[in-house]
Amino acid sequence: MTENTKTRVKFASRFAAVATTVGSSVGLGNIWRFPFEAGQHGGGAFLLCYVVFVCVLGVPLLCAEFCMGRGTRSNVLGAYRTLQGRGRWHYAGYLGITASVLILSFYSVVAGWTLEYLIQSLSGALKLTDTPAGHAEFESLTTGWRPLLWTVLFLLTNFGVLIGGVTHGIERMSNILMPVLFVVLLAFCINSFTLPGFGAGIEFLFSPDFSKITPAVLLSAMGQAFFSLSLGLGGMMTYASYFSEKTRLARTATITAGLDTLVAVLAGVMIFPAVFSFGLSPQAGPTLVFEVLPYVFSRLPGGAVWSVLFFLLLVIASLTSTVSMSEISISYLCEEKHMSRRRATTVSSAIALIGGVLCALSFGPLDSWMLFGMNIFDLFDYTASNVFLPVGGMICCIFVGWKVDRKFLRREFAVNTPGRKRLLQILVFTLRWICPAAIFLIFLNSIGLI
Ligand code: TRP
Secondary structure: OHHHHOOOOOOOOHHHHHHHHHHHHHHHHHHHHHHHHHHHHHHHHHHHHHHHHHHHHHHHHHHHHHHHHHHHOOHHHHHHHHHHOOOOOHHHHHHHHHHHHHHHHHHHHHHHHHHHHHHHHOOOOOOOOOOOHHHHHHHHHOOOOOOHHHHHHHHHHHHHHHHOOOOHHHHHHHHHHHHHHHHHHHHHHHOOOOOOOOOHHHHHOOOOHHHHHHHHHHHHHHHHHHHHHOOOOOOHHHHOOOOOOOOOOOHHHHHHHHHHHHHHHHHHHHHHHHHHHHHOOOOOOHHHHHHHHHHHHOOOOHHHHOOOHHHHHHHHHHHHHHHHHHHHHHHHHHHHOOOHHHHHEEEEHHHHHHHHHHHHHHHOOOOOOEEEEEEEEHHHHHHHHHHHHHHEEEEHHHHHHOOOOOHHHHHHHOOOOHHHHHHHHHHHHHHHHHHHHHHHHHHHHHHHHH
């Protein structure tokens, strides 16, 4: 996207700004991670906490990252450096870059599963069945050395997109295909009505049992909110550095958060009725969605076509997210380390490849490598999503709330925003007090201190 800092590229229109931030946020986080996290953490209770976090932490933090990115027009590290004066806040940038590589590693494995399911659907080899055979099918496709091939293939595709400078192509493609994904999800939700487990699934997802709101549920719902909105690492900051002056930040933040949450809820409506029809446990973990989907497709006329279409869209949604994740380290290497874009892309992809290989093998040959009861894949996911993202987010809101000059914020928010004075007051108050306090309390709570 950037060739170099001086001739920094900008998104062509306000629509493009929304489309790319939605492209970054909508991905496997919504369709794969949300259902399995909700499944493991009490369904309705999780959804409720999640929505509260999106509103209270997500939207203000999106605004904060947008401000920093567009106002400084630089990568994460550069943004902190430009605004911090003599502080040392830019270490948060290193945290973000490290976490983005961790996330890219396990994300590519799931994107690899998606790619494999796409190819299997295309060749007609994916068994669409209405018996609970999904688990065996998933195991046969994803254990041993096999996932390695698909993870590497996905990372190569990601590399190709980044190096070929076809980022714009991907953007254009996602402008068209994201709405298609939306329509396809809607069709699956309608299909859910016809399933025997519809009532049970909907009740599980939408009726919160307050006794299920435990520290673990709060922590994972917060982690999911950060993950799904691409927050906490400076991903949105990096993208906002390509926004034009005309982009309205608060509005873009609200639209992004709204659409992203809608997609996650639709994914839940698609998955849970099927889970209950199947007699499967919603607690199956990261494999949940892949085990259930063949069942969903088998109920639809022309199921094979739906499955090809769905996995194709999911691969593309994943690509628009991994492109944004990669952009965090690439823009850093280009601008701070003065590498050419080609070299920066190669370096960042090579590191992600090592992480990706470790994660890919953690369901097979390396499944005995465990720490705190988690394999490498789960460990990367847990540490990045539940620790690094919230910590990164906390630093960002404290920084913007307390340290950044108010005039700077006023300028960023002055664009076409009615009622901006009041809005800014609310935003700064939330960033100063509410966000850091909430994140901190949830941390203390989850390690058992309160
Ligand atoms: N939000 C994306 C998803 O839901 C994942 C993602 C993209 C991300 N860029 C990120 C997560 C940056 C954290 C940070 O699939």
